[in-house]
Amino acid sequence: MAATSDSVTSPYRGFTLREWQQHYRTAPDSLRTTLSLVSGSLSKTDNAWLYLATAEQLEAQITRLETLRSQAEGSLSALPLFGVPFAVKDNIDIAGWPTTAACPAFAYTAQADATVVANLKAKGAIVIGKTNLDQFATGLVGTRSPFGAVRNTFNPQYVSGGSSSGSASVLARGLVAFSLGTDTAGSGRVPAGFNNIVGLKPTKGWLSNTGVVPACRLNDAVSVFALTVADAQTVAHAAGGYDAADTYSRKNPHTAPFALPLQPRIAVPDRLEFFGDDLAEAAFSEALERLRQNGVTLETIDFTPFRELAGQLYYGAWVAERTVAVGAVFEENPEAMDPVVRGIVASGLNYTACDAWRAEYLRAELARKINLALEGFDALVVPTSPTIRTLEEMAQEPVLYNSQFGIYTNFTNLADLSALALPAGMRADSLPAGITLIAPAWHDDALASFGRQWQRSLNLPLGATGLAVKPEEFMVSAPLSPACVRVAVVGAHLTGMPLNFQLTRRNAVRAEQTTTAARYKLYALANTTPPKPGLVRVEGGSAIIVELWDIPLARFGEFVAEIPAPLGIGSLELADGRTVKGFICEPWAIPDATDITHFGGWRSYIQSLNSPVKS
Template sequence: MASVSDTVASPFRGFTLREWQQHYRSAPDSLRTTLSLVLASLSETDTAWIYLATAEQLEAQITRLETLRDQAEGSLSALPLFGVPFAVKDNMDIAGWPTTAACPAFAYTADADATVIANLKAKGAVVIGKTNLDQFATGLVGTRSPYGAVRNTFNPEYVSGGSSSGSASVLARGLVAFSLGTDTAGSGRVPAGFNNIVGLKPTKGWLSNTGVVPACRLNDTVSIFALTVADAQIVAHAAGGYDAADAYSRKNPHTAPVALPAQPRIAVPDRLEFFGDTQAEAAFNQALDHLRHHGVTLEPIDFTPFRELAEQLYYGAWVAERTVAVGEIFEESPEAMDPVVRGIVANGVNYTACDAWRAEYLRAELARKIHLALEGFDALVVPTSPTIRTQEELVQEPVLYNSQFGIYTNFTNLADLSALALPAGLRADGLPAGITLIAPAWHDDALANFGRQWQRSLSLPLGATGFTMKPEEFMTATPVNAACVRVAVVGAHLTGMPLNFQLTSRHAVRVEQTTTAATYKLYALANTTPPKPGLVRAEGGSTIIVELWDIPLARFGEFVAEIPAPLGIGSLELADGRIVKGFICEPWAISGATDITAFGGWRSYLHSLNSSPVKS
C-alpha cells in the first residue's frame, strides 16, 4: 500500500465513466500504470478510508481483468466499466479483504465478494478501497466511527452525513469514479445532499444484499454515489439483478415507466420543516421554482403519514432489527461499540414480539396511505435533509440532530419506494443543498431519466471537484432500456390522438418525434374507427413522421393484443438507422386505401382535411 509520503496528485481526479472509457480507448495498455497511479494518490490518514488495496490485491484484480479482456478478444463492449476504480462502504465483503462495519472488534476477512461487488467486477470495475461509516450503518451523521469522523467536503467544520460518509466523501472529491453505500434510513441520500453528489437509492431487492453486513434486513439497500445521474444509472444496472441467495432479492416486474412525462406532476409536502435553517429553506424554494420553470406541476399533499412512518424507524419496535443485526458483539462485548450506536441498539431489547407485530401492522397501514397519497403523481420531491449541523453541534446533540436529518428519508424503505438524491446548488454559506425525488418501487429509471434532465438544466459543479459536466456528457441519446419496448407510432396513437390513452394508461412515456427511413408509404385506411393510417415498406417511399414511445416490458403484450387487423407490430427502420418496433399494415388493406405519403405524416393529412374549403 502506498505510504502517505508517497501520495501523488492523480490526473484522473473527477473522471466520469465516459472519461474513463475515453481514456482506455486512447491508452489501451495503460491499465496497470493508471490504477497504480490512482492508488498512489490516496492517503491512509484520510479518515474517509478504512482500508486501501495493497499492491498485491490491486494486481490480482488487474490480472483477472486482463483475462476478461483477452476472452473478449480486446473488445470492451462487454466490459463497460473496464478499469474504472470504485470505493466500497466497509460493511460489504470483498474476498480476502477485511470487513469491519467500523467496529475493529467485529472485523473478519471475507471469503467471497458480495454479489454486487462480483457483478461490478464482471463488468470490469476495480475496487480501490473500503470506506468509513457510522458504525454498523447506524446514523446519518458520519461521526460515529472509531476510525474518525468524516468531514464535509465543502466545509470541514460540518458533518459529511452518514452512514455512508466515506463513500460520499471520496466520490465528491473525485478520487474514484463511483462508490457504493448502503441505505436503510437515508444513508445513501443524506451524504449525497451534504456533498453535492448524486445518490441513487434503488428499489429494495434490486441490488443483492448477499455479502453485506445487515443493519435492518427488511429495509437495507445497497446504494450508488456518482458525480452524474447517468453514471449512477449505469452502475446500478451493472450491479443489480435477482440473486436467489438473498432471501429479500426480487425480480423486476417490468411494469413501471422508465421515464417521467415531459410535463410531470410532482407532489410536495404541505408542511415543510427546516428546524430554523433559513438557508436550507431558501435553497429548497429556489429548487421548486426551477422545477416549475421547466414545466413541472407541483401540488401539495398531506405529509402526515410520511412523517409518522419516518418516526417508526428509530422510535418504535423497528429498532430491534438493529439489535438482531449486531448480535454477538452487543451481547458479549458492548464496550467495543460506539457509545451512541450502543445506546440505540440497546433500545431494541425493550420491545416484545407483540410490539414488533403491532409495528408491522402500523407500517403497512401508513405505507398504504402513502401509496394512495402518491396516486396520480409522477413523484414526490422533498429536501434531501432539512438542515445540516457542525461537527461540534453533533457532539452536543448526537441523537436529536441525527433524527432531524432523517425526516425526509426514514420512511422511504419502510414504504417500499425508490429515491434519487440530486444536487440543487450551493447555499449562501457555500454548503451544498439537495433535493430528493421519491416514487413507487421500480420507478428507478424514471427518476434517473428526470434526474439527467435536472442535472443538465443546472450545470452545477461535480461534487467538490471544481469541475462541471462537459457538453458531450449531455449528447448521448436516450438509451433503450431493457425494462421497456420502444415503439414507433404513426397514427391514432400519436400524442393527443384518440388511442393515445392505450399508451399512457400503461405508463408508456414519449421519447421523441423522428422519421422513418425513406422507404415507407403511408395510407389512409378505409372504414376504420377511429380513422387510422397504414404504414407499408415499399419502393418509391419517403420519410414518415413517427413518435417513439417506451412501453414497460410487461405491458407490451396487452398493448399489442388491442391492435386490430390489418394493423400489427413489426420492426421499423428509422432515418438514423435505428431499428425499433412499430406499426405496420398488411398489404391486402392497401387496395382500398388512399395514398397520403406526400403529406409526410398523419397529422398533416388530418390538417388538410380540416382545412379543406366547404363545397356548397
C-alpha cells in the same frame, strides 16, 4: 476532509465513466500505470478510507481483468467499466479483504465478494479501497466511527452525513469514479446532499444484499454515489439483478415507466420543516422554482403518513432489527461499540414480539396511505435533509439532530419506494443544497431520466472537485432498458391523438420524434373509427414521421391485444438505421385506402382535413 498527504495528485481526479472509457480507448495498454497512479494518490491518513488495496490485491484484479479482456478478444464493449476505480463502504464484502462495519471487534476477512461487487468486477471495475461509516450503518451523520468523523468536503466544520460518509467523501473529491454505500434510513442520500453528489437509492431487492453486513435486513439497500446521474444509473444496472442467494432479492416486474413525462406532475409536502434553518428553506424554495421553470407541475399533498412512518424506524419496534443484526458484539463485547450506536441498539431490547407485529401492521397501513397519496403523481420531491449541523453541534445532540436529518428519508424503504438524491445548487453559506425525488418501487429509471435533465439544467460543478461538467456528459444516452419495448406509432396513437391514452395508461413514455427510412408509404384506411393510417413497406417509398414510445415490457402484450385488423405490430426501420417495433398494415386493406404519403405523416394529413377549403 481533503486528503493530506505524502501521496501524489491523480491526473484522473474527477473522471466520469465517459472519461474513463475514452481514456482506455486512447490508451488501451495503460491499465497498470493508470491504476498505480490512482492508488498512489490516496492517503492512509485520510480517515474517509478504512482500507486501501495492497499492491498485490490491485495486481490480482488487474490480472483477472486482462483475462476478461482477452476472452473478449480485446473488445471493451462487454466491459463497460473496464479499469474504472471504485470504493466500497466497509460493510460490504470483498474477498480476502477485512470487513469491519467500523467496529474493530467485529472485523473478519471476507471469503467472497458481495454479489454487487462481483457484478461490477465482471463489468471491468476495480475496487481501490473500503470506506468509513457510521458504525454498523447506524446513523445519518458520519460521526459515529472509532476511526473518526468524516468531515464535510465543502466545510470541515460540518458533518459529512452518514452512514455512508466515507463513500460520499472520496467520490465528492473525485478520488474514484463511483462508490457503493448502503441505505436503510437515508444513508445513501443524506451524504449525497451534504456533498453535492448524486445518490441513487434503488428499489429494495434490485441490488443484492448477499455479502452485506445487515443493519435492518427488511429495509437495507445497496446504494450508488456518482458525480452524474448518468453514471449512477449505469452503475446500478451493472451491479443489480436478481440473486437467488439473497432471500429479499426481487425480480423486476417490468411494469414501471422508463422515464418521466416531458411535463411531469410532482408532489410536494404540504408542511415543510427545516428546524429553523432559513438557508435550507430558501434553497429548497429556489429548487421548487427551478422545477417549475423546467415544466414541472407542483402540487401539495398531505405529508402526515410519510412523517408518521419516518418516525417508526428509530422510535418504534423496527429498531430491534438493528439489535438482531449486531448480535454477538452487542451481547459479548458492548463496550467495543460506539456509545451512541450502543444506546440505539440496546433500545431494541425494550420491544416484545407483540410490539414487532403491531409495528408491521402500522407500517403496512401507512405504506398503503403513502402509495395511494402518490397515485396520479410522477414523483414526490423533498429536501434531501431539512438542515445540516456542525461537528460541535452534533456532539451536543447526537440523537436529536440525527433524527432531524431523516424526516424526508426514513420512510422510503419502509414504504417500498425508490429515490434519487440530486444536487440542487449552493446555499448562501456555500454549503451544498440537495433535493430528492421519490417514486414507487421500480421507478428508478424514470427518476434517473428526470435527474439527467435536472443536472443538465443546473450545470453545477462535479461534487467538491471544482470541475465543471463537460457538455459531452449530457450527450451520454440513457441505456435502453430491457424492461421496456420501444414502439414506433404513426397515427391515432400519436401525442394528442384519440388513442394515445392506450399508451399513457400503461405507463408508456414518449422517447422522441423521428422518421422511418425512406422505404414506406402511408395510407388513410377506409371505414376506421377513429380514423387510422396504414404504413406499408415498399420499394422507392418515403420517410414518414413517427413517435417512439417506451412501453413497460409487462404491459406490451395487453397493448398489442387492443390493436384491430388490418393493423399489427412488426419491425420498422428508422432513418438512422435503427430497427424498432412499430405499426404495420396488412396488404388486403390497401386497395380501399387513400395514399397520403406525400403529407409526410398522419398529423399533417389530419390538419389538411380540418383546414378551410380555399375558393
